[in-house]
Amino acid sequence: MIKHKITLLFFLLAMFVVNISAQSIHISETKGETSPSVNRRxxxxxxxxIKDVLKDRYYDPGYHGINLxxxxxxxxxxxxxxxxxREIFSEIAQVLLDFKDSHTRFVPPGRQSKVEYGFTMQPIGNNCFITEVKKGSDAETQGVKPGDQILAIGKNPVDRDMLWQLEYYIYQLDPQYVLGLTLKDLKGVERKVNVKSKVISPEERHKQAEKRKSERDVAPYKCQEINHELIACKLYTFSVEKSVVDKMMKEVGQHKKFILDLRGNGGGYVKTDMHLLGYFFDKDVKVATMKMRNDSKEWVAKSHGDKVYKGDFxxxxxxxxxxxxxxxxxxxxxxxxxxxIGDRSAGAVMTSNxxxxxxxxxASGFETIAPFGLNVTIGDMIMSDGNRLxxxxxxxxxxxxxxxxxxxxxxDPI
Structure with a gap:
């Protein structure tokens, strides 16, 4: 029997409710009865x-040592x-968090609206910092500033390894009306602030998504010549066609030195990744082996021959x-x-569906459908040196x- 313990997400739940005195936002969800018995069913x-999908599709038949x-x-x-x-969804989410797998995650029934807290945060080294604050947000009003170190969310200490779980909680599982933060400013002074969130309507979300897509389509990369020998290019995403990579590399041309900025690039198409790699080797290169439940597949970057970039990289x-x-x-x-050069990357490289x-x-005769999602890992990547990322x-x-x-x-220190 698995020993009884308080799960991580219920610990988080208690911390948010008791220690922040923040209520969850009541935004539109799938309509229907909300009695405990209905929620449990x-x-x-x-x-x-979820169990059926894992049994059928999860890449590791041993389930990371978990007795399914x-x-x-x-x-x-x-x-x-x-x-x-909120209790039930947290319980379901914890089952998947126990897999310690970045790509296997429960997505609860969709709310029509989402929340934003008026700031962005990011791990740098082992600590986490505020990187941007939205103008006009309550975060700005409360004096939150870029460069503030985040010491805690509620009473939960924040570090690099914990941040993604906290973000998953406050954005997907249980959005907060007021989010409590413990911050440390540039002078080392600690302070506590309570930041009110803003509900983002479906219409606003659609506009934001269209804007991001438009920006990506118009400018998926940006190159700047530093001098006649050096060029630097920022590639925002790998979710572009191979022709975009060809266009970027054409701009790189015969420069003797090339800096490729992949900071903030969350990935994208495997085919685009392999295509870009082909510009840096004069022969085909084995990239990795993708191990799936009943099969494996080798990823190979095909050299572009006489188009290969040979300068310093x-x-x-x-x-x-x-x-x-x-x-x-x-x-x-x-x-x-x-x-x-830079900071340790995310460590999120599994292949998933x-x-x-x-x-x-x-109730019978008045049923509604509650859509939910499951991101499930179908393949684990083993690099050519035999190690995982x-x-x-x-x-x-x-x-x-x-x-x-x-x-x-x-x-930018770089």
Whole structure:
């Protein structure tokens, strides 16, 4: 039997509710009955569907050492004791968090509206910092500034490894009306602030998404010639066609030195990643082996022959460089083709599928469908040196990251 313990997400839940005195935002959700019995039935149905998908599709038949039947049995027993959706969804989420797998995650029934807190945060080294504050937000009113170090969210200490779980909680599982932060400013002075969130309507979200897509389509990369020998290009995403890479490399041309900035690049298409790698080697290069449940597949970057760039090459990464960006950077390191500078990357390189699922909610004759999602890992990547990047990330050859002061004046230390 698995020993009884307070799960991480319920610990977080208690910290937010008790210590921040913040209520959850009541924004539009799937309509239907909200009685405890209805919530439990729907939660158990979700749990059963997730278990079936994992048994059928999860890449590791050993489930990372987790006894699948026992773990889901324990979760089902806990759900029968819960009353609210927030408790039930947290219970389901914890089952998947136990896998310690960045790409396997429960997505609860969609709210029509989302929240934003008026600031962005990012790990730098082992600490986490405020990197941007939105003008006119309550965060700005409360004096939150770029360069502030985040010491805690609620009473939960924040570090690099914990941040993604906290973000998952406050944005997806249980959005907060008021978010409590413990910050440390540039002078080392600690303070506590309570930041009110803003509800973003479906219309606003659509506009924001269209704007991001338009910006990506118009300018998926940007190159700047530093001098006649050196050019620097920032590639914002690998979710572009190979022709975009060709266009960028044409701009790089015959410059003797090339800096490729992949900071903030969360990845994208494998085919684009392999295509870009082909510009840096005069022969085909084995990139990695993707190990799936019943099969494996080798990824190979095909050389572009006489189009290969032969100058000095540097790659910039940070903690938001993920997936394809990490694979690219690590291959450059392993093949000793260039140097990697910056902060340790995200360590999120698994291959996954998103599953649209649904559970029935409501009394007989008045049922409604409650769509929910499951991101499930179908493949684990083993690099050519036999090691994994998942969780570990790419360790730069020269670790460099912005200080709080650099963030406050928007200065790039690289």
């Amino acid at each position: 729907r939660g158990l149905e979700m749990l059963d569907q 039947n026992e773990r889901f049995k324990k979760a089902a027993s806990n759900i029968k004791q819960h009353e609210t959706n 540097t790659v910039l990464i940070d903690s938001d460089s993920a997936s394809a960006s990490e694979v690219f950077s690590r291959v450059i390191q392993l093949q000793k083709r260039g140097i990697v 998103f599953m649209n699922l649904a559970a029935v909610r409501g 998942e969780v570990v990330g790419v360790i730069p050859d020269f670790p460099v990251g912005p200080t709080g002061y650099a963030l406050s004046i928007k200065s």
